[in-house]
Amino acid sequence: MKRIITAFIFIGILISCNSSDKTKISTRESSETKTVTESTSNDKQLNTIESNESLIATSLMAAPEESRSKCKVIGYNMAGEFVTLREGDNEFIVLADNPNQDGFNAACYHKDLEPFMARGRALRAEGKTGQEIFAMREAEMKSGQLKISPGLTLHIYYGAKTMYDPETSKVEGAQLRYVVYMPWATAESTGLPAAPMAPNHPWIMNPGTHRAHIMISPLPEEIE
Template sequence: MNPFSTVVTGASRPPLLALLAAAFALPAAAQAPLPVDLQVRLAVQAAPADMRDGATVHGWNADGSVSVLRQGDNEMICLAPNPTREDFEVSCHHEGLEPFFERGRELAMAGVTGNARTQARWDEYTAGTLPIPFGATNYILTGEGFDPATAEIQSPYLRWVIYTPEATATSTGLPEAGGAPGAPWLMFAGTPGSHIMISPPRGN
C-alpha cells in the first residue's frame, strides 16, 4: 500500500508514532510517481517564494524519465521528488544549470553513477560540450516526509549550492572546508565542479 494514501479518522486512530508514519512516511523505492499536481506543489517549495508561481516544474514518469509537468515563465526550474529514492528531496535551479542536470539524469539512466558520473560531466565541461554557468544557484530542500493532502513537508531543511567552476580559495576568498554553521565554503575547489556550499544550522 502506498503510505501517502492512508487516511486515519475517528476512533480508529493509531498511536502518535503510527500516525506520523502514515501521514509523513518517506517514498518507498520503486513506487509509482506521485500525482502531477502533488509533484508540482512539492517541487516549488524549494524555490524562493517570489519565484514559485513562475517556475517550470519537471517531474518523474513511471519509466524513470523526467518530463515537464508545468511550463513556467521565469528562470527557475524545479524538480519533483524522485519516487525511487528512500529520502525526500526537491530542488530548484537556475535554467542555465539544466543541461548539467539533464546530462546527469541521462548518465544515471545509462547506469553511470557515483564518481564515474561526476567525472564524465567534468570531462565534458572541460571539452567545452557541457556548460556550467558561473554563479548559477541550486536550491535543495529535504525533509522527513510530507502530507499528501496538503503538500506540507515535515522538518524541511533548505540549503544552497552556487556553482563556480574552477574557482579556488585564492580566487574567491572562501575556505575549502566548512567552518561556522551556515558560513559559505568552497567544495571541489579548482575543478569543473567547484561550488559554494551554504548549509544553515538545522532547526533554524
C-alpha cells in the same frame, strides 16, 4: 449529650472534606481534559504525497516564494515516468522529488544549468557511476561541450520524511541548502575555506574542478 454533639461535628467535618476533595478532583480532571483538547486541536493534519498535484506543490518549496507560480516542474510522476509535470516561463526549473525513493529531495535551479543537469541524468540512465559522471562532465566542461556560468544557483529542499502540511505545502522536517556554482574556483581564488568553519557557514566544495561551488546550509528553523 456532649458525645452526640461531638459525633455530629465529626460527621460534618467528614462531609466537608469529601466535598472539597471531589471539587479538587473535578477541577483537576477538567483542567487535564482541556489540556488534552488544546493539544489535539493544535496538532497539524499532515498528508501523504499521493498525487501529481501534491508532488508539484511540495517540490515547489525548493524555489524562491515569489517565483513558484511560474517555475517549470520536471521529474518522475506518481506512475514512475520522467515527464514535464508543469510548464513554466521564468528563469527556474524545479526537479521534483522522486516518489519512489525514501525521504524527500526536490531541487530548483537556474534554467541555464539544464544542459549540465540533463547530461548527468542521461549518463546515470546509462548506468554510469558517480565517479564516471564526474570525470565525463569534467572533460566536457574543459572542451567547451558543457558550460556553467559562475554564479548560477541550485536550491535543494530535503528531509528524511515525506508527510506534508496541505495548507502550506511544507514537508515535515524538510530544510533548504544552497549551491552557487563557481567552476574551477579554489579556496585561494575565493577566500572561502575548503570546509565549513562552523554550522551555517559557507564553504567551497570540489575546489579546482568543474563542479566547484559555494555550499550554504542554513540551520533548521527550530534551531535558529
